[in-house]
Amino acid sequence: MIEQMTVIYLTASMLEKHKPHFAAYQKEVLLEAIKDTPIISVSREPLNFGHNILDDGKKCTDNIYRQMLRACKVAETKYVAVAEDDCLYHEFHFTFRRPCDNEVLYDRNRATLFTWGIPVYHWRNRLSNAALIAPREYLIDALEERYTKWPDGCPENRVGEVGRGMVERNLGVGLRNCCDTHAAKVAFIQVNHDWASEERQRKHRKSYGEIQAYDIPYWGRAEEILKHFR
Amino acid sequence: MSNLTILYLTANRVPEKWHSYQMDVLLTASNGCEIITISREPMKFGDKNIIQDGGLGVNNIYRQILRGAKLATTPFIAIAEDDCLYASDHFFAFTPQIDEIAYNQYRWNLYTWAKPIYSMEKKQSYINAFMVGGRLAVIKSLEERFDKYPLVPVEHCNEIGKSEKYLGLTPAKTLPFWSYNGVIQIDHDYFTNENTGKEAIEHRHKKQMKRIQAYTIPYWESPDKYLKLFV
Numbered sequence: 001m002i003e004q005m006t007v008i009y010l011t012a013s014m015l016e017k018h019k020p021h022f023a024a025y026q027k028e029v030l031l032e033a034i035k036d037t038p039i040i041s042v043s044r045e046p047l048n049f050g051h052n053i054l055d056d057g058k059k060c061t062d063n064i065y066r067q068m069l070r071a072c073k074v075a076e077t078k079y080v081a082v083a084e085d086d087c088l089y090h091e092f093h094f095t096f097r098r099p100c101d102n103e104v105l106y107d108r109n110r111a112t113l114f115t116w117g118i119p120v121y122h123w124r125n126r127l128s129n130a131a132l133i134a135p136r137e138y139l140i141d142a143l144e145e146r147y148t149k150w151p152d153g154c155p156e157n158r159v160g161e162v163g164r165g166m167v168e169r170n171l172g173v174g175l176r177n178c179c180d181t182h183a184a185k186v187a188f189i190q191v192n193h194d195w196a197s198e199e200r201q202r203k204h205r206k207s208y209g210e211i212q213a214y215d216i217p218y219w220g221r222a223e224e225i226l227k228h229f230r
Numbered sequence: 231m232s233n234l235t236i237l238y239l240t241a242n243r244v245p246e247k248w249h250s251y252q253m254d255v256l257l258t259a260s261n262g263c264e265i266i267t268i269s270r271e272p273m274k275f276g277d278k279n280i281i282q283d284g285g286l287g288v289n290n291i292y293r294q295i296l297r298g299a300k301l302a303t304t305p306f307i308a309i310a311e312d313d314c315l316y317a318s319d320h321f322f323a324f325t326p327q328i329d330e331i332a333y334n335q336y337r338w339n340l341y342t343w344a345k346p347i348y349s350m351e352k353k354q355s356y357i358n359a360f361m362v363g364g365r366l367a368v369i370k371s372l373e374e375r376f377d378k379y380p381l382v383p384v385e386h387c388n389e390i391g392k393s394e395k396y397l398g399l400t401p402a403k404t405l406p407f408w409s410y411n412g413v414i415q416i417d418h419d420y421f422t423n424e425n426t427g428k429e430a431i432e433h434r435h436k437k438q439m440k441r442i443q444a445y446t447i448p449y450w451e452s453p454d455k456y457l458k459l460f461v
Contacts, residue, residue: 108352108441109441109442120448121444123352123442125352181353183351183352183441183442184441185441187442187443210335210336210408211336211350211352211412211442212412212447212448213348213444213445213446213447213448214444214445214446214447214448215444215445215446216443216444216445217347217443217444217445221446
């Protein structure tokens with residue numbers, strides 16, 4: 001169990017429906033990483049995985065953050081970590097560092113895999129919500145500030161990760177402290193696929209990151225991981 | 231004819247097998263551009279050979295680079311070191327402006343004493359071995375450095391662009407770039423006379439591997455064969 005941590009598991013239930021083999025594998029990997037750490041799962045379809053909350057909003061980026069806020073309020077631990085349904089996490093991701101009480105933390109060791117094209121891990125120079133670890137109260141405060149300012153929902157072209165200066169400036173909310181310079185010793189893997197909420201993934205319009213590798217410690221060869229997605 | 235000259239730096243201390251292999255790789259990567267070898271011993275590699283005339287040490291490395299830059303005639307120069315592996319896109323995929331000095335960021339490290347794993351970090355760093363710059367800009371910056379400090383304080387005698395503000399020199403125009411294939415830098419025990427003692431080696435071997443790690447990477451594949459040469 002990871003002390004003082006709740007994992008907020010986000011899924012649009014698409015992989016559960018279209019790629020059940022991968023969905024089962026992904027959850028198995030997550031459980032191996034977090035053991036009996038509390039989980040709050042947020043899904044569109046009922047899911048027997050931790051404490052389940054049904055996603056009650058429309059499909060959009062803003063709604064992801066609304067659902068995170070709901071889950072944060074159900075959680076009781078000092079810290080929360082986001083886990084997305086298309087990511088494979090290692091234990092080190094959840095334990096490598098704790099953020100201060102007034103900052104959010106993003107693990108920079110995020111290897112991306114595309115289910116199309118060349119099976120190669122690659123690292124992009126961008127923060128991802130899937131890498132977020134935060135003090136629960138600080139995150140609640142940040143998200144509530146957004147929805148106080150934007151009660152009908154944040155504009156889709158402005159919404160994004162908590163702690164990203166550009167996002168918060170565009171939303172007109174306070175800038176949150178963000179620790180984005182640290183990386184866990186083992187990468188976590190984010191799979192980009194055809195059932196993602198991001199249009200660029202569905203249309204295969206994403207470019208590969210500059211740093212690339214075929215075979216990495218702990219996870220092995222990229223094509224072997226992608227076999228779980230067939 | 232290429233507009234780039236490679237200044238190849240070697241203290242002739244790396245293992246022979248490795249050295250021979252590394253020069254072959256460099257020759258392929260150079261695409262026939264001019265190579266000026268700056269070595270401690272005479273070498274038949276490249277188009278011209280400068281024999282290093284100073285003692286070992288960081289000040290002298292930059293003095294030798296200045297000599298090499300003055301001997302070259304092309305608008306751009308790039309540094310190549312004897313413990314690094316380069317692919318041609320490192321030298322030719324990106325050309326800075328004539329007054330700029332650019333440093334490749336796509337650098338994998340390999341430790342000869344550790345498991346055969348490439349590692350790197352996503353932190354911007356300017357490393358001499360991965361510099362491609364305007365020749366006159368390099369000359370100007372190094373001449374200014376040595377005019378003001380015949381012996382630059384060691385803590386500030388480093389890559390162009392790093393220490394000018396501490397030394398009261400004109401800031402160099404520097405920028406990072408990413409090659410398509412990475413470059414490889416071997417961390418080993420054959421550096422200079424000063425740090426080959428037991429304590430220095432023990433200290434070096436405590437160096438932690440960087441966080442982004444790989445067993446196999448595009449273009450270079452597995453690190454095993456490189457490490458086997460480095461004995």
